[in-house]
Amino acid sequence: MKFFLIKRLSTFAATLFAATLLTFFALEILPGDPALVILGVDAPDSAVAALREQLGLNRPVTERYIDWISHFLRGELGVSYTYSVPVSELLRERLAITIPLALMAMALSVVIAFSLGIYAATHHNRHGDVLVMGVSQLGISIPNFWLALMLILLFAVNLGWFASGGFPGWYAGWWPALKALILPAIALATVQGAILARFTRSATLETMREDYVRTARAKGLNRRQTLWRHVLRNAMISVVTVMGLQFANLLAGTIVVESVFALPGIGRLILQSIANRDVVVVRDIVTLLVAMVVIINLVVDLLYALIDPRLRSSDV
Amino acid sequence: MTLLTVDDLSVSLDTAQGRAQAVRDLSFDLGPGDTLGIVGESGCGKTMSALAILGLLPDNAVTTGAIRLNDRDLLNCTEAEWCDIRGNQIAMIFQEPMTSLNPVHPIGRQIMEGMFLHRALSKAQALEETIRLLETVGIQNAAERLKHYPHQLSGGQRQRVMIAIALANQPRLLIADEPTTAVDVTIQKQILGLINKLIDEFDMGLVLISHDLGVIAKLVERVIVMYGGVAVETGSVETIFSDPAHPYTCGLLSAIPRIDRSTHSRHKRLPTIPGVVPDLVDMPAGCTFSDRCSLATDTCRTVPPVPVVLSSHHQVACYHLDRARAQWQTGPR
Numbered sequence: 257m258k259f260f261l262i263k264r265l266s267t268f269a270a271t272l273f274a275a276t277l278l279t280f281f282a283l284e285i286l287p288g289d290p291a292l293v294i295l296g297v298d299a300p301d302s303a304v305a306a307l308r309e310q311l312g313l314n315r316p317v318t319e320r321y322i323d324w325i326s327h328f329l330r331g332e333l334g335v336s337y338t339y340s341v342p343v344s345e346l347l348r349e350r351l352a353i354t355i356p357l358a359l360m361a362m363a364l365s366v367v368i369a370f371s372l373g374i375y376a377a378t379h380h381n382r383h384g385d386v387l388v389m390g391v392s393q394l395g396i397s398i399p400n401f402w403l404a405l406m407l408i409l410l411f412a413v414n415l416g417w418f419a420s421g422g423f424p425g426w427y428a429g430w431w432p433a434l435k436a437l438i439l440p441a442i443a444l445a446t447v448q449g450a451i452l453a454r455f456t457r458s459a460t461l462e463t464m465r466e467d468y469v470r471t472a473r474a475k476g477l478n479r480r481q482t483l484w485r486h487v488l489r490n491a492m493i494s495v496v497t498v499m500g501l502q503f504a505n506l507l508a509g510t511i512v513v514e515s516v517f518a519l520p521g522i523g524r525l526i527l528q529s530i531a532n533r534d535v536v537v538v539r540d541i542v543t544l545l546v547a548m549v550v551i552i553n554l555v556v557d558l559l560y561a562l563i564d565p566r567l568r569s570s571d572v
Numbered sequence: 573m574t575l576l577t578v579d580d581l582s583v584s585l586d587t588a589q590g591r592a593q594a595v596r597d598l599s600f601d602l603g604p605g606d607t608l609g610i611v612g613e614s615g616c617g618k619t620m621s622a623l624a625i626l627g628l629l630p631d632n633a634v635t636t637g638a639i640r641l642n643d644r645d646l647l648n649c650t651e652a653e654w655c656d657i658r659g660n661q662i663a664m665i666f667q668e669p670m671t672s673l674n675p676v677h678p679i680g681r682q683i684m685e686g687m688f689l690h691r692a693l694s695k696a697q698a699l700e701e702t703i704r705l706l707e708t709v710g711i712q713n714a715a716e717r718l719k720h721y722p723h724q725l726s727g728g729q730r731q732r733v734m735i736a737i738a739l740a741n742q743p744r745l746l747i748a749d750e751p752t753t754a755v756d757v758t759i760q761k762q763i764l765g766l767i768n769k770l771i772d773e774f775d776m777g778l779v780l781i782s783h784d785l786g787v788i789a790k791l792v793e794r795v796i797v798m799y800g801g802v803a804v805e806t807g808s809v810e811t812i813f814s815d816p817a818h819p820y821t822c823g824l825l826s827a828i829p830r831i832d833r834s835t836h837s838r839h840k841r842l843p844t845i846p847g848v849v850p851d852l853v854d855m856p857a858g859c860t861f862s863d864r865c866s867l868a869t870d871t872c873r874t875v876p877p878v879p880v881v882l883s884s885h886h887q888v889a890c891y892h893l894d895r896a897r898a899q900w901q902t903g904p905r
Contacts, residue, residue, distance in 0.1 A: 321747060425798075432651070467671040473628055475686040475737065476659035478651065489676050565721040 264557045275546040279539050293533040334536035343540045361444035368449035373456025395450025404443035404516040416502035421518035440517045444509045455498045459491040500556030504549045575777045576602040581637035583620050585794035592852035593618040598799045607778040609792035615849045618781045622747045627654040653878025660690040663738035667750035669730035673722040679733045686740040703738045728759035745777045797821045800860025807886040817893040820861045822900045867892040
C-alpha cells in the first residue's frame with residue numbers, strides 16, 4: 257500500500273510538472289503581444305516597450321518560467337493584464353460557481369448512469385435494456401450546447417420554471433443560487449451520464465458472467481443479493497476509471513455551458529482571458545484545472561485500492 | 573430411499589446457431605451417501621447436467637424430464653424455493669478455484685455468507701463454525717486465514733475454501749465439477765483425499781464430474797459415461813474399468829497412458845479416439861458416437877440405440893457391444 261501510494265504520488269507530481277511546462281511554453285509561442293493587447297495596436301512603440309519592460313516580458317523565457325512556477329507553488333498567482341486585479345481574486349468568485357456546477361453535474365450523471373446502467377444490465381436483451389441503450393445513444397449524440405438551448409427554450413421560455421441564465425450569487429440564498437445551476441448541470445450531465453450508463457451496463461454484464469457470481473448463486477443467494485453483494489463492487493472498478501476520465505471532459509464542458517447560460521464561472525473567465533490575450537490568467541487557470549483533473553484521478557486511484565484488495569497488497 | 577432421482581432429463585440451449593441438445597434423456601438415481609461419477613470429454617453435457625440439478629442453467633436453457641430431491645420435484649420449484657435448496661441441501665464445487673472466489677471479499681466472509689443465508693446463527697457462532705470448517709478442510713491458522721483475500725491464497729488453498737463454502741450448511745448432496753483439473757498433481761491427490769474423507773464424515777451423496785478416469789476411479793462407486801449429451805454406458809466403477817462394452821468407453825480407457833503398457837510396446841503411440849466431439853447443434857441422427865466409431869453401420873447413423881441391460885449395474889447403449897467387447901479383450905493392452 258505504501259509503495260502504491262508513493263508510486264501514485266510521484267506520477268501525480270510528474271504530470272503536474274509536465275503540464276506547467278506545456279501550458280507556459282504553448283502560451284509563449286502563441287502569437288499576440290500582451291503589451292499590444294493592453295495598449296491597443298495604435299500605441300507608440302516607446303510605450304509598448306516600456307510596458308513590456310514593466311511586465312517583465314523582456315526577460316529570458318526560462319527565468320520567467322521559474323519566476324512564475326515558484327510564485328505559483330507559494331500560492332501567489334499573477335495579476336490580470338485586463339482586469340488589473342490578482343488572479344486569485346478573480347478565481348474566488350468564479351470557483352464558487354464552477355465547482356458546485358461540476359459537482360452537481362457529476363452527481364447527476366452518476367445517479368443517471370447507475371440507475372439506468374444497472375437496470376439495463378439486469379434486464380439484458382429485454383425491452384427495458386433496448387430502451388435504455390437507445391436513450392443513452394441519443395444522450396451521447398446530443399451536443400451539450402444544443403441541449404442547453406433546448407432546456408432554456410422549454411423550462412425557461414415556455415414553462416418559466418427557471419431563469420434563462422445568469423447567476424444571482426450565493427449571498428442571494430442557497431436555493432436561488434442552486435436553482436440557477438440546475439439547468440446547466442442537466443445539460444452537462446446528460447452526455448456524461450449517457451456514456452457512464454453504457455459503461456456501467458457493460459461492466460455489470462461482464463461481472464455477472466464471472467465464476468464467483470455462479471459461486472454466489474450456488475450458495476443460495478438470489479439474483480438481487482448476488483447483484484448487490486458480489487457484482488456491483490467488482491463492476492465499479494472499471495466504472496470508477498471512466499468517472500475519473502470524465503471529470504476532465506466535464507470541466508471542458510463547463511466552458512461551453514457557462515457561456516450559454518451566462519454564468520460567470522471559470523469556463524467563461526478562461527474564454528474571455530484567451531480572447532483578451534490575458535496570458536497570466538490563462539496559464540494560472542489552465543494549471544489549476546490540470547491540477548484538479550490530476551487530483552481527481554489520484555482520488556480514483558486511491559478508490560481502486562479501497563475497492564480492490566489486490567492493489568492493497570505490498571507486492572503490487 | 574433415494575436422495576436424488578434424475579428421470580429422462582433433457583437440456584437444450586437456444587443459441588444463435590440453433591437449438592443445441594446439451595443433455596438427452598439422462599436418468600439415474602442416487603441414495604444418501606452414494607457416489608456417482610459422470611465422465612466424458614468437454615462438451616459432452618456433464619456440466620450442463622450438474623447445473624440443471626442446481627437450477628443454475630443459463631437463461632436460454634430449456635429443461636424437460638424430472639429431477640427429484642427427496643421426492644420433491646425440483647424442476648417445478650420457484651426461484652425462491654431454489655434459493656432455499658442451493659447451498660443448503662445441494663452444494664457445488666467448481667472447476668476454477670482461481671476465479672470462483674470473489675476477489676474483493678475476505679474468505680471468511682464468503683464462507684459465512686452461506687451460513688447466514690440458511691440458518692439463524694449469531695456472528696460469534698458463525699465465526700466459530702467457519703474456523704472449525706477451515707480446519708476440517710485442512711487450512712492452518714484458520715482464525716488468521718479467514719481474514720485473508722483470495723489472492724493471498726494458493727490454488728490448492730482456494731479449492732479448500734471452495735469446499736468449505738460448499739460444506740457450510742452440511743448439504744445432503746455435493747456436486748463436484750472437475751474439482752482437481754486446475755490444480756497440480758500433488759494438490760489433486762490431497763483434494764481428492766479430502767473430498768473422500770468429507771463424504772464419509774458428512775454422509776453426503778456425491779456427483780463427481782470429470783474427464784479424468786483416474787479421478788473417477790478414486791472417488792466413486794458408480795460411473796456414467798456420457799458422450800454428446802447421452803449416457804452411453806452406466807455401471808459400477810469395477811465393471812466400467814474391467815469390462816467396458818461401449819466403443820467410446822473402450823476408447824477412453826485405452827487412451828489412458830500406462831507405464832506398464834509402454835515398456836513392452838515402446839514404439840506404439842498412445843491410442844486416441846479419432847475425430848472430435850460432435851457439434852451440439854448438429855448431432856448425428858442415430859448414435860451420437862457414430863461419426864467417430866470404427867464399428868458404426870448405417871443403423872448406428874440413423875436410429876439411436878436403446879440402452880441394453882447387461883447386468884443389474886451395467887447398461888450400454890450400443891448395437892455392436894459384442895464386437896466392441898471382443899475388440900477390447902483382444903486389443904493392445
